[in-house]
Amino acid sequence: MMKDFWNDKVVVITGASSGIGEALLKETSRFVCTVFVLARRANEIEEPSSKHKECKIIPIAVDLQDSCSVSDALEILHRETEGIDVLFNNAGITAHGRFDELSMEVYRKTFATNFFGPIQLIQGLLPQLKKKKGRVVTTSTVSALYGIPGRAAYSSSKSALHAALEAMRIELREEGVGSSLVCVPYTETALRKSGLDASGQILDEGQAKAKLKTPEEVALLLMKTAMDREARLVTFDRSGRFVKWMRNLAPGLLEKILHKKLYHDFKN
Ligand SMILES: NC(=O)c1ccc[n+]([C@@H]2O[C@H](COP(=O)([O-])OP(=O)(O)OC[C@H]3O[C@@H](n4cnc5c(N)ncnc54)[C@H](OP(=O)(O)O)[C@@H]3O)[C@@H](O)[C@H]2O)c1
Incomplete structure (x- = not known):
């Protein structure tokens, strides 16, 4: 089937140099396919040992925060391929900090990486996606489903992405371009190392104190999602389903729970 x-x-x-993106490369490269891997450190990406000998991996260095760099990456992709079947819109950064302390620079960098860069890339790849009736599968987060305390910049950048890509899906329905948003829970990656704190410094935090998914588990769910043209908003486990339903059914109760559960994350 796979x-x-x-x-x-x-x-x-995108974001194939670490964490979930690296696991996506490992899992997709088991097949006889062509995989373009994008990241700032694209040239450091090593071929997975499990790679099929006929799988072709092509690295493209890109900084999603820089629109000129995204344009350069698009030029390479336009030259190298006529069609794209699946675009894993995966790269991203997190940002931790209270709303009243977050610098505007943190909002700008978070939105540049999680929203503007991806939107520019996806828009630029639409001719290739249309050609193959391709799908965009976004690695989103449970934090996109409600404004999470201590995560205002991260939550808002990802929920903005939801809105733009939902609109895209409806507009491109007749041209067959699909879009799925996968709300991933805590996963064991470098996200909290590479993210930003309220002042814009590198976060360098340890893993969340919660049950963590492995990047491979998440990669397999993203691949399964790519195979289902009807997949829209996908939640992974109870945490995602809980926020998804509670926001409509009982937002007051949801806020009380978020306050209690995440108190240590935002209280000075
Ligand atoms: N880990 C979690 O708990 C969790 C939960 C929910 C959702 N997610 C989402 O999962 C996605 C992948 O993150 P991860 O957890 O695997 O973290 P990660 O290990 O830190 O990987 C992030 C990837 O994004 C790339 N990236 C970051 N900034 C970039 C930029 N300016 N330009 C191009 N690429 C950039 C990084 O590559 P370079 O540094 O080489 O550029 C890296 O490959 C993110 O969108 C994140 O929001 C993660």
Whole structure:
């Protein structure tokens, strides 16, 4: 089943140098497909040992915070491929800090990486996506489903992405371009190392004190989602389903729970 879908596909993965993107590369490269891997450190990405010998991996260095760099990456992708089957819109950064302390620079950098860069890239790749009736699968977060205390910049950048890509899906329905938003829970990656604190310094925090998913588990769910054209807003486990339903059914109770559970994350 996996083989039938992934063989001969053209796949683009953003943020393939670490964490979930790296796991996506490991899992997709088991098949006879072409995988474009994008990240600032794209040239440091090593071929997974499990890679199929006929899988082609093509690194493209890009900084999503820099629109000129995204344009350069688009030029390479336009030259290298006529069509794209699956675009894993995965790269992202987190930002931690109270609303009243977050610098505007943190909002700008978070939105540049999580929203403007991806939107520019996806928009620029629409001709290739239309050609193959391709799908955009976004690694989103449970934090996109409600404004999370201590995560105002991160939550808002990801929920903005939801709105733009939902609009895209409806507009491009007749042209067959799909879009799925996968709300991933806590996963064991470098996200909290590379993110930003309220003043814009590197966060360098340890893993969340919660049950963590592995990047491979998440990668397999993202690949499964890519195979389902009807997948829209996908939640992974109870945490996502809980926020998704509670925001409509009982937002007051949801806020009390978020306050209690995340108190230590935002209280001075
Ligand atoms: N880990 C979690 O608990 C969790 C939960 C929910 C959602 N997510 C989402 O999962 C996605 C992947 O993150 P991760 O957890 O795997 O973290 P990660 O290990 O820190 O990986 C982040 C990836 O994004 C790339 N990236 C960051 N800034 C970039 C930029 N300016 N330009 C290009 N690429 C950039 C990084 O590559 P370079 O540094 O080489 O550029 C890296 O490959 C993110 O969108 C995140 O929001 C993660």
